[in-house]
Amino acid sequence: xxxxxxxxxxxxxxxxxxxxxxxxxxxxxxxxxxxxxxxxxxxxxxxxxxxxxxxxxxxxxxxxxxxxxxxxxxxxxxxxxxxxxxxxxxxxxxxxxxxxxxxxxxxxxxxxxxxxxxxxxxxxxxxxxxxxxxxxxxxxxxxxxxxxxxxxxxxxxxxxxxxxxxxxxxxxxxxxxxxxxxxxxxxxxxxxxxxxxxxxxxxxxxxxxxxxxxxxxxxxxxxxxxxxxxxxxxxxxxxxxxxxxxxxxxxxxxxxxxxxxxxxxxxxxxxxxxxxxxxxxxxxxxxx
Amino acid sequence: xxxxxxxxxxxxxxxxxxxxxxxxxxxxxxxxxxxxxxxxxxxxxxxxxxxxxxxxxxxxxxxxxxxxxxxxxxxxxxxxxxxxxxxxxxxxxxxxxxxxxxxxxxxxxxxxxxxxxxxxxxxxxxxxxxxxxxxxxxxxxxxxxxxxxxxxxxxxxxxxxxxxxxxxxxxxxxxxxxxxxxxxxxxxxxxxxxxxxxxxxxxxxxxxxxxxxxxxxxxxxxxxxxxxxxxxxxxxxxxxxxxxxxxxxxxxxxxxxxxxxxxxxxxxxxxxxxxxxxxxxxxxxxxxxxxxxxxxxxxxxxxxxxxxxxxxxxxxxxxxxxxxxxxxxxxxxxxxxxxxxxxxxxxxxxxxxxxxxxxxxxxxxxxxxxxxxxxxxxxxxxxxxxxxxxxxxxxxxxxxxxxxxxxxxxxxxxxxxxxxxxxxxxxxxx
Numbered sequence: 001x002x003x004x005x006x007x008x009x010x011x012x013x014x015x016x017x018x019x020x021x022x023x024x025x026x027x028x029x030x031x032x033x034x035x036x037x038x039x040x041x042x043x044x045x046x047x048x049x050x051x052x053x054x055x056x057x058x059x060x061x062x063x064x065x066x067x068x069x070x071x072x073x074x075x076x077x078x079x080x081x082x083x084x085x086x087x088x089x090x091x092x093x094x095x096x097x098x099x100x101x102x103x104x105x106x107x108x109x110x111x112x113x114x115x116x117x118x119x120x121x122x123x124x125x126x127x128x129x130x131x132x133x134x135x136x137x138x139x140x141x142x143x144x145x146x147x148x149x150x151x152x153x154x155x156x157x158x159x160x161x162x163x164x165x166x167x168x169x170x171x172x173x174x175x176x177x178x179x180x181x182x183x184x185x186x187x188x189x190x191x192x193x194x195x196x197x198x199x200x201x202x203x204x205x206x207x208x209x210x211x212x213x214x215x216x217x218x219x220x221x222x223x224x225x226x227x228x229x230x231x232x233x234x235x236x237x238x239x240x241x242x243x244x245x246x247x248x249x250x251x252x253x254x255x256x257x258x259x260x261x262x263x264x265x266x267x268x269x270x271x272x273x274x275x276x277x278x279x280x281x282x283x284x285x286x287x288x
Numbered sequence: 289x290x291x292x293x294x295x296x297x298x299x300x301x302x303x304x305x306x307x308x309x310x311x312x313x314x315x316x317x318x319x320x321x322x323x324x325x326x327x328x329x330x331x332x333x334x335x336x337x338x339x340x341x342x343x344x345x346x347x348x349x350x351x352x353x354x355x356x357x358x359x360x361x362x363x364x365x366x367x368x369x370x371x372x373x374x375x376x377x378x379x380x381x382x383x384x385x386x387x388x389x390x391x392x393x394x395x396x397x398x399x400x401x402x403x404x405x406x407x408x409x410x411x412x413x414x415x416x417x418x419x420x421x422x423x424x425x426x427x428x429x430x431x432x433x434x435x436x437x438x439x440x441x442x443x444x445x446x447x448x449x450x451x452x453x454x455x456x457x458x459x460x461x462x463x464x465x466x467x468x469x470x471x472x473x474x475x476x477x478x479x480x481x482x483x484x485x486x487x488x489x490x491x492x493x494x495x496x497x498x499x500x501x502x503x504x505x506x507x508x509x510x511x512x513x514x515x516x517x518x519x520x521x522x523x524x525x526x527x528x529x530x531x532x533x534x535x536x537x538x539x540x541x542x543x544x545x546x547x548x549x550x551x552x553x554x555x556x557x558x559x560x561x562x563x564x565x566x567x568x569x570x571x572x573x574x575x576x577x578x579x580x581x582x583x584x585x586x587x588x589x590x591x592x593x594x595x596x597x598x599x600x601x602x603x604x605x606x607x608x609x610x611x612x613x614x615x616x617x618x619x620x621x622x623x624x625x626x627x628x629x630x631x632x633x634x635x636x637x638x639x640x641x642x643x644x645x646x647x648x649x650x651x652x653x654x655x656x657x658x659x660x661x662x663x664x665x666x667x668x669x670x671x672x673x674x675x676x677x678x679x680x681x682x683x684x685x686x687x688x689x690x691x692x693x694x695x696x697x698x699x700x701x702x703x704x705x706x707x708x709x710x711x712x713x714x715x716x717x718x
Contacts, residue, residue, distance in 0.1 A: 037718070038366040039388045039678045060711075125536035146483075146538035148696045234485030235538040236696040237689055251363040253682040253715070 032261040038254035051261035060237065061262065064245040068266075071152065071241060072220040075159050080213055082160065083167025084205075088197070090168070091175045101172075104165040112162070116229025119158040120145065123230075148238035151231055155239055158226055163219070167212050174208035175201075210281040214274065221270050242266050318614040319348025325618065326365055327380040328358040328601060332434045332639065335631025336622045343621050349614050358382075358601075362681070365606075369394040374608035377615040380433060383421045383600045383671070388678030390424050395604040397427040401616035408620035418641045421600045421671045430602030431623040434639030437665035438495055438597040439658075441549065441567060442556045443468075444580040446476065457585045458499060458524055461556060465532035468555035478532030480545050480554040481525075485692035488541045490684050491597065492558055493691050494673055496521040499595035501588035504675040504683060504712075511716055513687065514702075514709035517588070522701040524587075526694040538695055550575055558584060560599070561665060564658035565638045581661035583668060598669030600641075638662065679715040686711040 250259030465478030
């Protein structure tokens with residue numbers, strides 16, 4: 001047994017934080033096995049896994065889950081690709097680089113409520129800027145938030161606008177910290193620029209990209225503000241994510257146990273997905 | 289939260305025992321009491337807030353008024369009610385929640401409190417339709433702060449110009465909307481109504497539902513949305529909006545709908561009576577004096593209930609309150625005619641519930657243009673317009689999804705309503 005005194009500093013904190021998470025999780029698990037509704041005080045009873053079975057058979061819940069997964073994958077993938085591309089373009093010295101970097105921060109700093117309202121005005125079908133712009137290139141008016149086929153993509157645009165800069169910022173920092181020697185060595189050996197990018201830069205960036213991706217994915221799963229402000233899950237449920245459905249179950253239907261069941265399932269799925277990605281990111285690096 | 293309240297409560301108690309002079313004033317038996325009141329963001333609340341110093345001067349009761357948007361208020365009070373915290377002494381809400389609150393024992397019957405301290409109460413002065421919605425099993429539970437019904441608003445000038453008769457049915461409304469759209473070459477939208485998923489579209493579509501002979505919940509308490517009448521009403525509602533309604537109607541809430549109409553960009557709308565006040569206000573409206581008002585029509589000869597709404601927002605005394613007598617004094621003072629008449633000048637609104645205020649010169653000069661149609665709508669207003677069962681919110685939410693789906697064209701009225709009906713049946717059985 002090693003007598004490392006530093007463990008005395010961090011172990012109590014770890015134990016405390018772990019205990020708090022376990023207690024909360026067990027408590028929530030217990031609550032999901034009741035049928036608590038704010039409208040029926042005193043009628044709570046133990047119902048076992050009924051709420052989980054209900055969610056499993058709830059078409060509205062299942063399609064909300066599907067929508068959450070699709071939105072997360074699409075938002076994360078597009079933001080990563082776009083963010084990386086922009087970061088690579090900006091990864092050189094040019095006049096006004098600092099100004100550009102400051103501007104990039106603006107969407108991240110804006111509160112999602114303001115972003116949601118701004119985009120709602122831009123997407124207004126009769127007086128919004130979006131329809132004016134596409135009318136310039138000869139396209140008819142689009143009902144951005146009013147058509148169930150389009151609304152989710154409109155939300156995606158707003159989300160990408162707000163969060164791509166975050167990816168840019170982090171990948172730029174990572175690009176700048178990369179050693180330049182391997183790339184120059186490859187260039188000397190006659191590699192083309194895309195080969196340098198693909199075989200040298202990208203592998204070195206892999207970890208940073210995975211971390212950024214994980215952060216964005218977690219945020220997308222939890223996305224709420226933009227949805228709430230821009231569509232509230234409508235029209236025709238076309239933008240209702242599992243998170244939003246949980247909110248409605250809790251604060252419109254007052255069905256607390258069911259809302260917690262939805263939140264619990266979302267948490268479990270997120271954790272499983274997260275662990276898988278984490279494994280991928282932090283597997284021991286092969287030496288070679 | 290709870291602990292902080294306890295500390296505040298202890299502090300208040302300590303303060304009140306330290307100042308016996310306050311507590312012993314015979315005319316002010318509750319002097320020094322602090323009431324926590326939760327009310328909706330609304331002109332009537334602004335009026336009451338402005339007049340509060342008068343209440344404190346008269347009774348010595350301090351009122352801590354918390355104002356939140358109507359959409360959040362139910363969840364906020366339920367969280368406190370269900371934990372029995374006694375955080376709020378008086379709360380405001382829509383009557384649709386009252387049966388659920390009464391069943392859960394969250395709110396207090398007021399008859400005994402009224403008998404003990406009747407000084408501010410004048411039952412006969414309230415608009416009967418507003419007060420009666422607060423009576424359950426013969427007991428009075430709340431005092432109405434503001435109320436409204438729904439009616440049809442149409443542009444008299446356009447109807448005259450295009451030779452359209454005043455509509456007597458929903459079919460007439462559809463025909464009129466068609467004429468306006470066609471004869472104005474699409475310059476003016478035929479009709480505008482709220483189409484946003486949720487309470488917005490349901491509040492307006494419910495007029496069609498009842499008018500076509502449908503209902504949300506039948507007399508036996510069973511969900512009743514999967515009927516041909518309901519499907520016909522939803523078809524008619526969605527059709528008229530899709531064919532002659534504004535672009536983007538799927539996201540139209542009360543605000544968007546009201547603004548479009550008062551800008552003169554639509555020929556007809558069906559909405560809350562309070563919209564009349566906006567139409568007739570020269571500061572915000574370009575259609576002052578050009579609007580005609582008629583009660584919501586019916587399509588069948590035997591409706592199960594009126595097609596005009598009756599929405600009443602009242603003050604309730606919480607069962608968990610430690611100061612019920614003082615809470616009652618506040619509720620009866622805030623809704624008394626004197627305050628309602630004064631608030632007409634402070635924060636004008638057409639929803640006043642006192643007949644004296646309704647008949648005041650101030651009201652007539654401001655809202656005379658639609659007063660008669662408003663009172664006619666209130667008198668035939670349907671207290672069951674929105675379902676008043678404990679699961680009301682969930683039923684409205686499910687119905688709203690059906691309305692949104694049909695309006696968006698992703699499902700037929702029959703299918704969408706069958707789905708909503710099944711979800712409502714499950715909610716009612718829970």
